[in-house]
Amino acid sequence: MVLQSKLPQVGVTIFTQMSQLAHAHGALNLSQGFPDFDAAEPLKDALQRHVHAGHNQYAAMTGLAALREQVASKISRLYRNPVCPEQEVTITPGATQALFCAIQALVRSGDEVIVFDPCYDSYEPAVSLAGGRCVHIALNEHDFSVDWQQFAKVLNDKTRLVIINSPHNPSGALLSIADLNQLAALIRERDIYLLSDEVYEHLVFDGQLHNSILAHDELYQRACVVSSFGKTYHVTGWKTGYMVAPPKLTAELRKVHQYVSFCAVTPMQYALADFMLAQPEYVDQLPVFYQRKRDQLCQALEGSRFTFTPSASTYFQLLDYRNIRDDLNDVQMAQWLTREHGVASIPLSVFYQQPPRDQYLLRICFAKRADTLALAGEKLCAI
Ligand code: PMP
Ligand code: GLN
Numbered sequence: 013m014v015l016q017s018k019l020p021q022v023g024v025t026i027f028t029q030m031s032q033l034a035h036a037h038g039a040l041n042l043s044q045g046f047p048d049f050d051a052a053e054p055l056k057d058a059l060q061r062h063v064h065a066g067h068n069q070y071a072a073m074t075g076l077a078a079l080r081e082q083v084a085s086k087i088s089r090l091y092r093n094p095v096c097p098e099q100e101v102t103i104t105p106g107a108t109q110a111l112f113c114a115i116q117a118l119v120r121s122g123d124e125v126i127v128f129d130p131c132y133d134s135y136e137p138a139v140s141l142a143g144g145r146c147v148h149i150a151l152n153e154h155d156f157s158v159d160w161q162q163f164a165k166v167l168n169d170k171t172r173l174v175i176i177n178s179p180h181n182p183s184g185a186l187l188s189i190a191d192l193n194q195l196a197a198l199i200r201e202r203d204i205y206l207l208s209d210e211v212y213e214h215l216v217f218d219g220q221l222h223n224s225i226l227a228h229d230e231l232y233q234r235a236c237v238v239s240s241f242g243k244t245y246h247v248t249g250w251k252t253g254y255m256v257a258p259p260k261l262t263a264e265l266r267k268v269h270q271y272v273s274f275c276a277v278t279p280m281q282y283a284l285a286d287f288m289l290a291q292p293e294y295v296d297q298l299p300v301f302y303q304r305k306r307d308q309l310c311q312a313l314e315g316s317r318f319t320f321t322p323s324a325s326t327y328f329q330l331l332d333y334r335n336i337r338d339d340l341n342d343v344q345m346a347q348w349l350t351r352e353h354g355v356a357s358i359p360l361s362v363f364y365q366q367p368p369r370d371q372y373l374l375r376i377c378f379a380k381r382a383d384t385l386a387l388a389g390e391k392l393c394a395i
Pocket of ligand 1: 177240241
């Protein structure tokens with residue numbers, strides 16, 4: 013039998029590759045994005061409590077009611093959108109699963125999906141499996157902003173879905189209200205849905221605000237907004253996230269979700285619901301918490317030969333290495349740094365259909381303890 017791959021272009025993700033290489037060389041792993049510090053004690057205690065209380069069987073397909081209510085209440089407080097926890101909020105096993113379900117629910121064979129490069133790696137395989145095709149638009153090279161003229165040019169009758177990601181992984185760029193209004197104007201007369209990946213919604217720095225699609229009345233009517241408890245509560249391994257969409261759209265999303273996983277993991281949902289109820293303001297200190305880490309890293313790198321602009325959001329910092337090794341492409345550079353200097357990072361080119369020619373950028377994750385960041389600074393300054 014000849015096995016014909018449905019995803020012939022897909023290999024092992026860069027996150028797995030770089031984390032494995034970091035492990036093999038005993039390098040500091042600043043590649044895959046995850047904290048090296050632990051979650052809050054009350055959150056871990058709540059999980060233990062619920063496991064022991066016997067909350068270990070299937071949860072409701074749509075998610076635990078108490079957690080959906082907490083999500084709705086956060087959305088109402090932060091984005092002034094009174095979403096209905098029953099009909100508009102669905103808890104999923106991670107944001108990745110939510111993105112996958114939304115894409116399967118919306119994209120039909122032959123449809124086009126607009127994505128912006130550098131683009132998170134899980135979108136395109138999901139679009140391909142749905143029988144659709146990604147149309148890639150490169151973000152502007154200097155500031156990772158969107159070229160709306162180019163966007164307008166690629167719109168056509170086959171365009172079914174636009175996927176946006178703000179705060180943006182890997183660049184940390186943010187979409188402005190003007191961007192959202194442009195987008196709304198350009199798709200207003202068309203049957204196009206919007207998938208908004210907002211997993212870093214609470215990690216926005218320097219007093220800036222996250223412009224959620226949940227706060228944009230017009231765009232929300234055609235949108236599915238995805239977020240992840242993993243990023244917000246330092247528990248990426250809990251793989252618990254959610255999707256929010258207007259009732260009719262949510263009904264379609266749930267048709268897929270119920271057959272991909274049926275429900276999210278039960279005790280995690282209880283623990284998160286308890287924690288959100290007890291500490292609704294927990295998310296408000298995240299910008300300061302992560303901005304300090306960004307600043308520590310950037311200060312430590314001032315004496316290095318890397319050049320950079322401090323990241324505006326997320327827990328990623330881009331570093332330009334052209335003053336160090338412009339003879340290596342970014343994949344080679346990431347490998348060389350891991351092997352020779354003990355620091356693992358993520359090359360940017362893997363997130364592009366067509367990487368820009370003169371780009372020498374690596375992404376490093378600063379969701380790390382102060383001592384890890386200090387060590388990273390030492391190692392990176394020694395190059
Ligand atoms: N979208 C983006 C932009 C991400 O960076 C990540 C994760 N790291 C995800 C989605 C997936 O989140 P989760 O781990 O909850 O599946
Ligand atoms: N989203 C994480 C990152 O960008 C990785 C998640 C994964 O390993 N798939 O680093």
